[in-house]
Amino acid sequence: MDNTIPKSVQPLTKKDFESDQMVKWCPGCGDHAILKSVEKVFPELGYKKENYVVVSGIGCSSRFPYYMNTYGIHGIHGRAAPIATGVKLANPDLSVWVITGDGDSMAIGGNHFIHTVRRNVDLNILLFNNQIYGLTKGQYSPTTPLGKITKTSPQGTIEHPFNPGELVIGSRGTFFARAVDMNPKLLTSILFEAARHDGTSVVEILQNCVIYNDKTHQLITSKETKHDNQLVVEHGKPMIFGKNNEKGLYLNSQNKIEIVKIGENGINEEDLMVHDMHDPDPTVHLKLANLAPPEFPAVLGVIRSSKSATYDDMLEEQIETAREESDIKTMDDLLNSGDTWEM
Amino acid sequence: MTSKGNKVVEQKDVVVKFVGDSGDGMQLTGTLFSDAAAYAGNDLATFPDYPAEIRAPQNTVAGVSGFQVHFGDKKIHSSGDLCDVLVAMNPASLKANLKWAKKGATIIVDADNFDTKAFEKAGYETNPLEDGSLKGYNLIEAPITTLTKEAIKGMKVDMKTALKSKNMFALGIMFYIFDRKFDTAFHFIENKFRKKPLVVEVNKRVLQAGYNYADTMQESISVIQVPPAKIEKGRYRNLTGNVATAWGFLAAAERADRPLFLGSYPITPASEILQELAKYKSLGARVLQAEDEIAGITSTIGASYGGSLGITTTSGPGLSLKSEAIGLAVMTELPLVIVDVQRGGPSTGLPTKSEQSDLMQACYGRNGEAPVIVIAASSSANCFDYAFEASRLSLEHMTPVILLTDGYLANGSQLFKIPNMADMPKIKPPFAKPNDENYKPYQRDEETLVREWAIPGMEGLRHRLGGLEKWDITGNVSTDPENHQRMVELREEKVQKVAKDIPEQDIMGEKEGDLLVVSWGGSKGAVLNAVEELQNEGKSVSQAHFHYMHPLPENTEKVLSGFKRIIVPELNLGQFVQILRMKFPHFKYEQYNKVQGLPFTVSELKSKFNEILEEV
16 A cells, blocks of 8 residues: 655755754764755655654664654553554554664564564664674674673673564564665665565664774774675675675575685676565575674675565554444444343 | 242352363353343453463363353452352363362362363362361362263254354253353354354254253252342443454544554454454544554554644553654654553463563653653453543643553453443644644643644644754754753643642542552452452451552652551562652551452451551
């Protein structure tokens, strides 16, 4: 079903969405860049400004709603997804955005996260992943790499981390994309895709916490190393990376991904994997989501975007059908239905 | 129909209890019998009593399921203490329930089930039908299993279906004894087994066989006639407390012109409200079966923000899980109704049994100063009214409301007078006006201190809410010390001011006297019966039954002041009494507390009240 969110009559600008509140993230925090990208995307999506709702949980990223001039709820820890679900189900004509972090969505809100994705409610979830608890000052999170020394793991963590993309696909998710805070162009284009996707869109944003986990994504994001450690997928295009676009991903006869050099060992561009983000079979999407440095490049871009019925559409359809077919159309009908008698 | 030649006795009210194995269909039998009583014009109240296990081991006391119905020619306030007629399908159910039978009660048993194996499994050393232990009762030993099989001889049914219809034989006997017509039962059976015409036929035939059997037993069976009750004229139906609760919310949504949203997680004994509301998408009910209790309430808070009448339902342990989110609704000052169908606690406790032990949790069980409105229904039928009232208070005062019912009210049923929706009050939420340039999220009405409700999609009213403390009026985030004090006090005062919007506390009986019995919630009926009986004996005793627990009615102190002694009977260790002691410390309160998972009996209440009256 096409979305029914009403469009703005006046063209909107970034200004329409800037709030008057002082932004209180640390200088140099990756969140600033993400905020700018969202402020850029909202006016261009063209919905009425009253029809955006930004919902968050708890954590540094979850202060986000206060910094946007939209309707918004700063919720409680881990519960942004169900709050947003309620908002969307109450009024499908809203564009609902969830701002959450790796602690908020993967730890305390882990249960809500998988079930929201499974239901495929039409929400856009922006997961700011800095692999650390920032607001509580430096404890490890469910995405902190194994062995990492933090305040609560002085000898290194002994927990295996979640990969959010793997969790989304394991929960039968229909949309997963990965972006980095330092590449607003890519982030902006992904946010458009997420907004247009009918269903739960999860955008993992690799975000830097300058205070408690500085440079955790450095291999993927720094000028010097990023070419060999990130690959941006585009639908229908071969998977190529490297400073001079000299490397690619190749699916070998054991159905395993390997890195090949274009032009070597008889491999040409047409032998490389071609990205099909719409493939209903998530097998390749899962492989892509799991690739990680230093062995492989981290895959950025829209990894999966497949069509499936959304909870909100099915709910509206059931309501419509019930209204047409049921004899009970008012409360008086209900009260007088079935066995009743005069006394 | 009493051409039967039996002895006929007339009784003003009768308590009947059907007991058997949890697979014996006692709930269905009890419901059919109750419907027939209602059709015949009796007022009634029912009380199902079933184990937590779906099918506990057969023929054990643990697996006994019961259904009690109290009906009569006057207003029936409770499901009654001891029964006049006990129908026991096996030895275990007789063993577990004989103590609930009056002296001389009629006891109907399936004699086929009293073999050595069965009565030993029930914990009897000798066969109770033969050892004289039932002397003094009017025992009817009916070979129900044998006669059921005989009744459907020649029909193409398997043994399982055949044996499942035994309950209809027992019902047939009861129809004979109480001179009931078959139409209601037939109608109900046809409805229930719509898709299985053979099962309909089997059940009808067995019911008839039971009736005919009783007709041949004229020697030992008296026909009991209970005249119709003189109750208010109108159209009636039977409703359980949980269904009445669900319907009260639907009615409120219609009168508030707001879509209903329910986010809930299944939990005994509240699940029926969720199931019931899920049926009425045609009335616009949006129902989300959430992944847990927390998602239930937080999705509801989201829906409330989105403009719905937001409801979440649960029982004790679920209320514990929801407490942080209730705090969010207190802070964001959004309408939200939380239903707690109380059960025995703590922890998992007694899931299928009733208690009134969540009052303190409802009133105070949150972090910070987090006042909410707390109200309690007092009968299965008035769960409808209090669900409506909870919605009204929540929507008009922009605050969470906790509605307390309990397992006893939820599963019990009563006659319900069908209202005309046009006669029910309109609910008027304090909507903000679109494009109001002066709109401030925490600007309050001077009288009520209620803030305005601006809903996403409304033009010119964009704003952010959240769990962090708010600046007064603007709603921006604030950690200012004086502002926090002001906001804490404002939220408290807002809820206290609700006292001006609720009825004064009434007193059943004289306004002054020897003894005031203060009750609340589901124990109203039993207390009322006890007090009425004592009043009829000329005793100076009155009852004040509270429905509004927080804030209390404005005249509460005055109500308490007219009596020499005050007693507060509760199905907990004394929760309401503590609240009264805290708020009105100058009165002396006595307690009567029972925590057995069972409602009060009228006789135990009477004897306790009498003890005090003798001292006055």
